[in-house]
Amino acid sequence: MAHKTTLKAIAEHLNLSISTVSKALADSPEISDATKLVVKTAARQLKYRPNAMARGLKSSRTKTIGVVIPNIMHNFFAKVIMGMEDEATKNGYSLVTCISNESLQKEKQSINMLSDVSVDAIIISLSSETQQTEELEHLNDILYFDIPLVQFDRVNEKLLSHSVVINDFKGAYDSTMHLHKTGCRHIALLSILTNTSVGKKRAEGYEAAVRELGYEPKIINTKLENLEADLSAFLKDNDLDGIVTTDESSAIYAMNALRINNRRVPDDVGVIGFTDGALARNYFPPLTTIKQQAEIIGKRTIQIAIESLEAKTKKDPIQETIETELVIRKSTRTI
Secondary structure, three states, X not given: OOOOOOHHHHHHHHOOOHHHHHHHHOOOOOOOHHHHXXXXXXXHHOOOOOOOOOHHHOOOOXXXXXXXXXXXXXXXXXHHHHHHHHHHHHOOXXXXXXXXXXXXXXXXXHHHHHHHOOOOEEEEOOOHHXXXXXXXXXXXXXXXXXXXXXXXXXXXXXXXXXXXXXXXXXXXXXXXXXXXXXXXXXXXXXXXOOOOHHHHHHHHHHHHHHHHHOOOOOEEEOOHHHHHHHHHHHHHXXXXXXXXXXXXXXXXXXXXXXXXXXXXXXXOOEEEEEXXXXXXXXOOXXXXXXXXXXXXXXXXXXXXXXXXXXXXXXXXXXXEXXXXXXXXXXXXXXX
């Protein structure tokens, strides 16, 4: 277990007084900006934190687990939180939940806040900005101080932490193959998750399927707000009779865009999404979708966090993959 860096250690490192170091870290007007910069840089390099992040300071657990998610509006993350809440309550833990809104900076702020309130473990699905930049120092700091860290859904394999994901590759592969079985021969992938690990895995699964079938991949990378225009433009120049989307919202938007372009679902174009939330079940036509087992993911992340806390010796990271399920509804033709 790592030892906490003290004010005294920083002071000795810089040949300054403890008082000067303390005031510099507190942004005291008595200290020059140049000295503040030197002190804060050293504090960062020496991994100093004036709180309970250093596990040796904690005499007892808080029975709280911190959770950071990128977007609360996605049905998937809401259902994951439900699974976490049930499992945490069953084991006498409470959750402190933060939303990064896909921002690296907000993710860092959330991690700092959670460490400041002394949560026992942290569970996170990385923001799209974190995945794009691969800036991981704030998460490696958590690992440095032996705080259990569990990644889920969106993960970075460079982090030596626990993780729980679904088989995104197989989900997209199975979706593409199902569309082919229904008679589709011009199948495209519509992705709004281009810069995320899940988006990349789903693209790989789709590409593997279409190449196995002897077709060229057709990938439309877009944003939700641009989806209708981008799909409409694609339809003008390309044959299309099947779409695999990377999430639930884009599937619904895609079906709307198809109607605007006088394409019937599923007669002209079959559509498959990911998540299996309320929209998928209640839209017309109801959406064929990959069920992501969100509540199971939530429960399992909590179980792994608690197992790590209760382990007498440090164990190797657990990497767990949960299989998906294709739920067939009316947005695809019958085989």
